[in-house]
Amino acid sequence: MEPLLTARGIVKRYGRVTALDNSDFDLYPGEILAVIGDNGAGKSSLIKAISGAVRPDEGEIRLDGKVVHFSNPMEARAAGIETVYQNLALSPALSIADNMFLGREIRREGLLGSVFRMLDRPKMAKIARGKLSELGLMTIQNINQAVETLSGGQRQGVAVARAAAFGSKVIILDEPTAALGVKESRKVLELILDVKSRGMPIVLISHNMPHVFEVADRIHIHRLGKRLCVINPKDYTMSDAVAFMTGAKAPPAESIAA
Numbered sequence: 001m002e003p004l005l006t007a008r009g010i011v012k013r014y015g016r017v018t019a020l021d022n023s024d025f026d027l028y029p030g031e032i033l034a035v036i037g038d039n040g041a042g043k044s045s046l047i048k049a050i051s052g053a054v055r056p057d058e059g060e061i062r063l064d065g066k067v068v069h070f071s072n073p074m075e076a077r078a079a080g081i082e083t084v085y086q087n088l089a090l091s092p093a094l095s096i097a098d099n100m101f102l103g104r105e106i107r108r109e110g111l112l113g114s115v116f117r118m119l120d121r122p123k124m125a126k127i128a129r130g131k132l133s134e135l136g137l138m139t140i141q142n143i144n145q146a147v148e149t150l151s152g153g154q155r156q157g158v159a160v161a162r163a164a165a166f167g168s169k170v171i172i173l174d175e176p177t178a179a180l181g182v183k184e185s186r187k188v189l190e191l192i193l194d195v196k197s198r199g200m201p202i203v204l205i206s207h208n209m210p211h212v213f214e215v216a217d218r219i220h221i222h223r224l225g226k227r228l229c230v231i232n233p234k235d236y237t238m239s240d241a242v243a244f245m246t247g248a249k250a251p252p253a254e255s256i257a258a
Contacts, residue, residue, distance in 0.1 A: 002065065004029045004201055005050065005081075005170055010059035012045050019045035020056065021225035027170065027203060032196050034204045034212040034233075037222030038245055043205055044174070046222065050203075051083040051172055052076035063169065074103075082167030086175045088159045092148035097121070097128040099147050100162050131165040132158070135191055153184025157191060164195050171195065172203040177211055189215055209238040221245050229255035 007025035011018070019042050027033050037043045048054040050061060052070030061068050063079055070076045073083065090099050101124045107113030108120045129143045135157070147155060156176055163171045173192065177185040185208075192215055196202055206212050212219060213233045221228045221244050228244060229251035243249035 001028055006062045008060050010049055010056045012056050018225055023226045027201055029201055030199050031217040032202045032204055032215050034216035034219045041222045042225040043222050047172055051081055080169030082163035083172040084159045084163050088155055090147050093146060095144045096158055097125040097143050100128040131161050135161050135194055152180050153187050156188050160191050170201055174205045177208055213238055231255050
């Protein structure tokens, strides 16, 4: 099976600091790939390069086998890569439906939309309700309620639902359970597995090892600005992963070549 999304030899420098040092990356169709690493390992820079938030200084990114150059996140979105950042990028004062369509609002047909630029709010609300229902987020009763009235888990659900609704090829989740309690984290993990069951590949960046080992198909371990190894969570323990990540233990040769 060929990877859906690859990165080869990615280099990103910030002045004298090299955040990415010939970093590689592979995401296969239909999988959950967890990306773990110590603070400062370069995980965020790698994801930003893939999602168009930063432009790498060197290297090549391929999507569906074709070389892509993203100047900004909107270009990555247009190519089918949706990212849910740690801060969710939601507007608290706007409604759930407005947040779902933020930056891609649907206008009314005819002159009302083309000339007066009026939005088709009923249509947006209907689509938003359908997407939330598909993902089992039925606890949200009113699609027009402000996001600031939702719990942390519900907000995360809205952000993931938005990514699932518009991401046609890849969804990237940056620390989706970092600020959530046990019950809400469980809901988000179930949501991630539900999105995967629909055939959507997911990149999961997380420090929560139990969550990573529960849902990930493969684990990409990042260290000192590059991919150290890729392991199967069924073959290694959480202690092994932490040891590889911190340099306390050398990874096996076969995982480095993965």
